[in-house]
Amino acid sequence: MGKFKKMMESSLLLERIDFYEIASQLIKKYGLKSKIKMGSGKNYGEYIPETDTITLRPSYSSVKEFYMTILHEIKHALDAKRLGTKKFIKKYTQAGTMAQYDGLSPYHDNKWEKKAENWAKQEIRKYIWITGFYLIYINMLTFNLIIKI
């Protein structure tokens, strides 16, 4: 019973997860120097190539949602670093325009968005494991166990 109570309490950890800290650890891990801005926007996250800034929400409804968001934005930052900011913006805009020509969304059907989403889906396996009722995520220095949500 005591053990169960302890686990129940740990599910409340989500409220206290330091999203900023985990995000900066991940950014460093991928060799980036992107800045983080905790926004209050409607978007889950955003990457601003001009200033190499990743915007995040102050909180997320699940650990998985948070990791998918930060990893997605990290992929944009990696692409921008690889191609150079100007070239990345140009290519991103071109892909958006092409999607629009086909009557699709310049954002959701943008190939760079799909790339980032697929990459995040692959990478998240390194940081989150679901075992039984539990979700374990890695915070670089510590392993955290929370109840699956």
Ligand SMILES: [Zn+2]
């Ligand atoms: Zn994106």
